[in-house]
Structures are given as C-alpha cells and as structure tokens.
Amino acid sequence: MLRAAETVAKTDTGLQRRDNEDSAYARSPVFVVADGMGGAQAGEVASRIAVETFEQGLPEDGSPEERLASRAREANKRIHELSRTEPERAGMGTTLTAAYVDRDDLSIAHVGDSRAYLFRDGALERLTQDHSLVDELVRRGKLTEEQAAEHPQRSIITRALGPEADVAVDTWTYPLRAGDIVLLCSDGLTSMISDERVAEVLARSTGLEEAAQGLIDEANHAGGRDNITVVLFRLEEVGPDAAVDQPTLVGITAPQVAGGAVAQRTPAPANTATSSAGTPPAAPAAAASAAEARRRRRPRLARTQGPPPSAPATGRRRHWKPVAAAVSTLIVLFLLGGGGWLASRQLFFVGTNSQGVVTIYRGLPYDLPAGIKLYESYYVSGVPVSAVPADRRSQLLNHHLRSQSDASNLVKALELGQVSR
Ligand code: CA
Numbered sequence: 232m233l234r235a236a237e238t239v240a241k242t243d244t245g246l247q248r249r250d251n252e253d254s255a256y257a258r259s260p261v262f263v264v265a266d267g268m269g270g271a272q273a274g275e276v277a278s279r280i281a282v283e284t285f286e287q288g289l290p291e292d293g294s295p296e297e298r299l300a301s302r303a304r305e306a307n308k309r310i311h312e313l314s315r316t317e318p319e320r321a322g323m324g325t326t327l328t329a330a331y332v333d334r335d336d337l338s339i340a341h342v343g344d345s346r347a348y349l350f351r352d353g354a355l356e357r358l359t360q361d362h363s364l365v366d367e368l369v370r371r372g373k374l375t376e377e378q379a380a381e382h383p384q385r386s387i388i389t390r391a392l393g394p395e396a397d398v399a400v401d402t403w404t405y406p407l408r409a410g411d412i413v414l415l416c417s418d419g420l421t422s423m424i425s426d427e428r429v430a431e432v433l434a435r436s437t438g439l440e441e442a443a444q445g446l447i448d449e450a451n452h453a454g455g456r457d458n459i460t461v462v463l464f465r466l467e468e469v470g471p472d473a474a475v476d477q478p479t480l481v482g483i484t485a486p487q488v489a490g491g492a493v494a495q496r497t498p499a500p501a502n503t504a505t506s507s508a509g510t511p512p513a514a515p516a517a518a519a520s521a522a523e524a525r526r527r528r529r530p531r532l533a534r535t536q537g538p539p540p541s542a543p544a545t546g547r548r549r550h551w552k553p554v555a556a557a558v559s560t561l562i563v564l565f566l567l568g569g570g571g572w573l574a575s576r577q578l579f580f581v582g583t584n585s586q587g588v589v590t591i592y593r594g595l596p597y598d599l600p601a602g603i604k605l606y607e608s609y610y611v612s613g614v615p616v617s618a619v620p621a622d623r624r625s626q627l628l629n630h631h632l633r634s635q636s637d638a639s640n641l642v643k644a645l646e647l648g649q650v651s652r
Pocket residue numbers: 266417418419457458
C-alpha cells in the first residue's frame with residue numbers, strides 16, 4: 232500500500248498580477264488545485280470554494296472517482312448559486328484538478344486547464360486533458376502543439392466550475408508505484424515553462440520543497456504572467472500496519488478571501504446533478520512493457536507564452552480583423568460544443584455599437600462569414616465614442632477580453648467622466 236510521504240503546496244501571485252486567484256489544498260490523501268476567474272473578489276472566491284468543498288473530505292459512498300466527482304459537482308453548485316445571488320460575483324468560475332490516493336491508485340477529477348502530471352523514473356507524463364479551445368483543436372488534429380502554444384485564444388477554457396448549474400467532470404484512475412511524484416499545477420506554471428523544463432526541475436531537486444520553489448522561480452523567471460500554484464507529493468510504500476492518518480501538511484497560502492461570505496456558506500444539499508465522465512486518455516497499463524514504453528516516451532512539447540492577441544486600432548466592429556481559418560474552425564467548434572459556449576459567456580469586451588455608443592459585449596469579438604456573431608450586446612452605455620478622448624480610444628475600446636467587473640468598471644468610469652487624457 233502506498234501513501235503520500237512528502238507533500239508540498241505553494242502558490243505565488245507571479246510578477247504581473249496584483250491578486251492571486253488560485254487556491255490549493257494538500258492533505259493526504261486529498262490534493263487540489265483550483266484557478267479562479269472573474270476578477271478580484273470573484274475568481275479567488277470561486278477557487279477558494281472549490282478547495283473548501285474538498286477540505287471536508289470525500290463522501291463515503293462510491294468509487295474514488297465517483298466520490299471526487301461528487302465533491303466537484305457540489306463545488307460547482309455552490310459557486311454557481313453564489314454567482315447568481317451576489318452581483319459582484321456574477322460570472323465567476325474556477326478550474327479544478329483534484330487527486331485522491333487510494334491504496335495503490337491515483338484517482339483524479341478534472342475540469343478546466345489546470346493539470347496533473349506523473350513524474351516517474353525521470354520522465355514526466357501529463358495525466359489530464361485541458362478543457363481549452365486549443366487543446367480540443369489539437370485533439371481533433373486541427374492544430375499542432377506548436378500552433379496551440381502560440382494561439383491567441385489559448386487561455387480560453389471550455390469548461391469550468393460555476394458558470395452553469397451542472398458540470399461534466401472528467402475522472403481517471405492510474406496505478407501508482409513507490410517513488411512516483413505527482414504534480415498538480417495551475418496554468419501559470421505550464422503556460423510559462425515547458426514540460427521538459429518542469430521535468431528538469433523535478434529531476435535536479437533534492438526534495439519537494441525545493442522542487443516546488445524551483446518551479447515557481449522558473450515560471451517567474453520566464454515572465455510570471457499569471458498566478459502560479461504547485462502541489463507536489465511523493466509516494467512511498469507502507470506496511471499494512473502503518474498509520475493511515477498522517478500529520479503531514481502543508482502551509483497552503485490561501486488567497487485573501489474577503490470576509491465571511493465564503494465561510495458562512497453551508498455545503499450544498501446532496502448533489503443530484505448528472506455527471507458525464509469525459510473520454511479519458513489512455514490509462515497507463517500495468518504491464519512492464521507499457522511501463523518501459525512510457526519511460527522512453529518524451530515529455531510533451533513546450534507550451535510557450537506568445538504575445539497577447541493583437542487588437543484592431545479602433546472599437547468599430549468593421550475593423551475587426553478577418554477571421555482566420557484556424558479561428559473559424561475554433562468558432563464552429565464553439566458553436567457545436569455547448570461547453571465552448573459556456574466559456575464564451577464569461578468573456579466580455581468593450582467596443583462601440585453601430586450608433587457609435589460605447590458598449591459592453593459578452594462573448595468573443597469575432598464575426599463568422601455566415602453573419603454569425605460570437606458576441607451579444609450586454610450593456611449600452613450613455614457615452615458616445617466622441618466623448619472618449621481620441622488618444623485613449625485605441626487603448627480603451629480595443630476588444631481585449633476582460634472580466635465582467637473589469638469591463639463594467641471601465642464603462643462606469645467613462646460614464647462618470649473619470650477617464651481623462
Ligand atoms: Ca491561471
């Protein structure tokens with residue numbers, strides 16, 4: 232029987248964000264990383280709720296995968312209900328990657344683009360599939376890994392906890408071995424450094440504390456554009472008489488959650504939502520030959536951070552750049568897959584409408600050739616574009632994707648005349 236002998240959880244705001252919207256939990260046998268979205272006071276609340284839902288332990292009944300998925304759906308329900316009842320939390324969501332060590336197996340429940348990896352015999356294997364637009368396109372053979380790494384929409388996720396009343400949770404179970412190291416992390420790590428680099432840091436470190444700090448340092452050295460969260464644990468063999476409960480754990484740097492809004496919440500009632508497990512990646516075979524093959528397999532290619540999406544110079548829709556082939560493929564997938572549409576509903580941008588009035592749009596700033604729009608008017612302000620200082624227009628009305636609160640704050644400032652030259 233295996234247990235997590237050494238455990239570390241670390242989170243870092245990174246170099247370019249003011250707030251840390253990630254949350255983590257590591258208390259053997261349960262490990263969680265959650266990456267919130269929706270802006271300050273929303274994203275960090277969503278990820279915190281996800282983690283807190285797992286802090287109570289797993290429900291008694293069912294397989295480990297079912298028990299993990301049950302908690303994930305419970306977290307989804309809590310986040311969704313809070314986002315509906317508190318306007319400042321509207322649209323919030325979070326990724327979730329949760330792991331559970333059960334005897335000699337690792338079970339994982341996963342939604343979004345945080346990741347789980349297995350480090351064994353010096354090789355790093357990714358255990359989760361991102362629920363992101365670019366990952367879907369890679370799986371369908373429409374994009375290469377290299378194109379995905381540079382794709383302007385690579386940060387768009389197609390599934391999250393919070394946006395809808397129900398969520399599909401992917402679950403998998405993998406056989407573990409003594410000496411295995413499991414890594415859970417937010418995309419603030421994997422969008423900044425390659426899998427090869429992650430493997431190098433794990434290989435050179437003498438302990439998990441050093442490894443976790445090394446990974447965060449590398450991500451920051453590469454630019455630190457996002458919050459970075461790392462959970463690591465190492466498996467070791469224990470005899471049947473070994474104590475199951477272990478006192479290990481872990482200084483988790485909890486994000487600053489405002490007041491008692493979260494603490495006061497009680498767990499949602501028993502979850503009756505339906506779940507659908509996603510298609511798992513090929514489970515690692517227990518056979519020695521498969522293990523040997525895996526040992527020889529190279530880690531996946533680098534995912535590097537490219538430049539931010541380019542924006543047209545003005546806010547007029549007719550200036551939007553033509554929809555490139557890859558983008559239209561992606562958009563068709565968006566329309567076909569309800570999951571993608573879910574994600575797009577959380578996205579906002581600011582531009583001007585056909586009357587030249589500053590408007591908040593919800594969705595993605597693209598028109599399809601067939602006249603299909605991937606956005607809708609969300610709020611029409613009282614501000615004509617002529618009232619926006621000319622030299623600020625390209626900066627303010629640039630169709631960059633924003634959180635709802637960010638877009639609202641910007642337009643509110645314009646309405647109050649608080650945006651000056
Ligand atoms: Ca992130």
